[in-house]
Amino acid sequence: MTQTVVQQPTSKAALISVSLAHAENLCRANRARLTPIRRRVLETLHNSNRPLGAYDLAAALAPQGRRMAPITVYRALEFLIEQGLAHRLASLNAYVASSQANDGRGTAAFLICEACGSVSEVSSPELHDAVSNLHKSHSFSPRARLLELTGRCAHC
Amino acid sequence: MTQTVVQQPTSKAALISVSLAHAENLCRANRARLTPIRRRVLETLHNSNRPLGAYDLAAALAPQGRRMAPITVYRALEFLIEQGLAHRLASLNAYVASSQANDGRGTAAFLICEACGSVSEVSSPELHDAVSNLHKSHSFSPRARLLELTGRCAHC
């Protein structure tokens, strides 16, 4: 009996369309509106293999030579970040799409490669606990966490 | 036999002068030059009970109405950060003097209170290990760590 090995849809395009579908669902569930502009910003972030600045996005989202008004991009980013669909990297003044892989795994950190510019979102229960204990031991009520580690990735 | 309880020099002014003396020693050891400008920037940071922006420093360091050239402040900050005497808080675009208390205790994090603006530099071996393991498990060579936790402090 022969077995057919089906190629899983792991191409970049396929992964992105999965992410966008997830975003649609999430927003529907939250009664939040993933408008065309917001969707295009998210899509552009997913299509990029490195973080994009707000003005990069503004340029990417307008036709040749022109550029979308920066405020429009900032408003879309604010929405996406609120929904947990994107992150701001404070050390780069740039933005990335959230990785599905890290959903609901608690405290996430970003590994930022200075050589190739790539960023990966990672987490560990150990890290989550350490941060959590740090809060507790200082009676600090957390709202936002910013964990960015800069250096060289495995490949560089 | 009577015992004289000597008041320890724990006033703010005394603590600051200890910190500045430490800075002098450190720079001497590193053959780095703690020039008057750099020293004044560091002193101003120590005198503040909250982080200061570069332009705040520029205003504070020039006589009434005038302001030091921003680039001068940025150059001084760059020096202080290189020497480990100050930190940049990326989530605030602001700067703080390093706490002596955290010297050589590995990875430090900052607890930033949104209500009162205070910042404390904290650490734990647990946090240090968690970050360290995260690096290792992703074959990532770290250079800089950015750990900022925003919320409400014990007092607020």
Add this chain to the structure above:
DNA sequence: ACATATATGTTATATAGCTACATATTTAAA
């Protein structure tokens, strides 16, 4: 005293993010 490296002064510019207010679109109520 000289040469070199380091630090500061001066001016202009780049980059990032936001305010204010008008218009359009969507949603919910009447």
Add this chain to the structure above:
DNA sequence: TTTAAATATGTAGCTATATAACATATATGT
């Protein structure tokens, strides 16, 4: 299904943060 309210976008100008480029001054080592 009008109407009203809430939400989103357009447009213009502005504020805040950070750096580039080049000249001058000061310190350091020979």
